[in-house]
Amino acid sequence: MTSTDEPFAEFVRERSPALLRTSFLLCAGDRGAAEDLLQDVLERMFCRWRRIEGPPEPYARKALANAAANRWRTRSRRVAEAPLDDVLGPSEPGPEDGVIARSELMRALAQLPPKMRTVIVLRFFEDYTEEQTALALGCGKGTVKSQTSRGLTRLRELISPDLPELLEGLR
CATH class of the missing domain: 1.10.10.10 (Winged helix-like DNA-binding domain superfamily/Winged helix DNA-binding domain)
Incomplete structure (x- = not known):
């Protein structure tokens, strides 16, 4: 990573937890899908980082909403997954x-x-x-x-x- 990439790295360090929460909610509680969704969006943002105008967080949230909608469209064409939540029980402590x-x-x-x-x-x-x-x-x-x-x-x-x-x- 070069020094010109530092603003992006700082954005990821500071805003990833909040963006992951949004992604988690958009993925209806599927943490794995939420992490994948956020990673995909951040990867695309990195490639476009210098061209993003204005604050990057609203851009990221809109990209998350759009990417989630695209996943729902493509997922409906796939074979349904069988969640293990009922078998394994809750995974969140508290x-x-x-x-x-x-x-x-x-x-x-x-x-x-x-x-x-x-x-x-x-x-x-x-x-x-x-x-x-x-x-x-x-x-x-x-x-x-x-x-x-x-x-x-x-x-x-x-x-x-x-x-x-x-x-x-x-x-």
Whole structure:
């Protein structure tokens, strides 16, 4: 790595944890897929680093959303994978209730259509405004509003009534 690559290396060191969280949510809790998605996006960003105008983080988040959408499209043409989550049990350490709540939320997010999931992730997990979300997805503010409303309604249907605290942050 040369000294001209140092700004990119610094960006990766500082922002990777936050970008991985976004990727994790976009991949509906599949950590391996989230790491692969982020690595692919960072690899593409490295090649374009000198041409990225403005702050790189919004560029990275938009690239993550687009790459996740592309993966969903190509994945639907492949043979379905069999997850081992049910066989191996939860892999996240921590209080049991937190693990169950996160798992339930990830399952519910996975059942949303890709665009709706992306809107929910950007709005409530990344704290984007409606305008920022619309700009990141290249759609209108009205689309963001309707996808948010429908997405929250669907999440409320999918999440068990035993875990109402999951949706407290999504109001």
